[in-house]
């Protein structure tokens with residue numbers, strides 16, 4: 516089973532709760548995409564369900580079934596209905612299923628991953644089950660922000676923030692998965708201590724391309740070359756996913772440049788440390804803020820379904836005017 520790195524405090528807390536038989540029946544693990552929130556959920560469940568002595572032992576029937584993804588009492592609920600949400604039918608089905616006791620041990624667990632788009636109706640439908648689950652019932656939610664869940668749901672569960680690991684831990688995790696030190700270094704330079712995003716970078720060409728585009732865009736801004744910037748973003752065409760990714764990466768680089776102007780030793784979060792450092796030398800605070808606003812208004816335009824190339828042209832003009 517994939518190991519969960521870092522976040523010793525959370526791991527310790529969960530372990531202590533289980534040791535004392537005081538584990539809450541509902542959790543929200545939140546933090547940015549790629550931090551291993553679902554891996555953490557799986558690790559918690561392994562310890563909860565293990566029948567060995569050193570929990571999780573990794574060798575009992577429960578541990579093996581969980582590792583193989585076939586544990587009858589653990590369900591990673593799949594998204595259904597609207598994009599990245601959970602349909603009413605799915606939630607009803609979970610509530611019905613919860614009423615029957617576990618097959619194996621004395622716990623039955625539902626993991627609702629990536630709940631950022633879980634709507635109010637389905638959350639309300641689930642509220643009763645989360646509020647008063649049977650003694651064997653457990654719910655784990657994961658999301659990028661705690662605000663993804665309704666306050667009523669959150670008040671019934673324990674919310675824990677998951678953080679990125681150190682870059683060293685991240686390199687170790689990548690090495691364990693068979694990546695060369697060079698590849699690992701390249702990924703960590705772009706995505707720091709976010710293991711999931713580093714893996715994504717190494718395994719998905721589009722992510723690599725988006726990082727490349729971001730570096731070119733930052734360079735165009737350093738050189739005040741609007742034409743080059745327009746050409747760079749034109750590569751995105753009408754692809755919304757890639758554009759979102761690009762804007763997110765770009766925004767992080769601008770954030771780094773603004774922070775480094777004031778504190779060159781601060782930790783970076785962007786994918787282009789060299790570019791952001793250069794930019795920091797010539798970027799005013801107001802120009803940085805203006806670029807950040809340009810990103811925000813492009814997100815807004817995308818949500819309003821404005822023609823993407825037009826929105827990106829406006830983005831370039833705004834960045835250059837800054």
Ligand SMILES: [Zn+2]
Nearest residue numbers: 565572575578
């Ligand atoms: Zn076990």
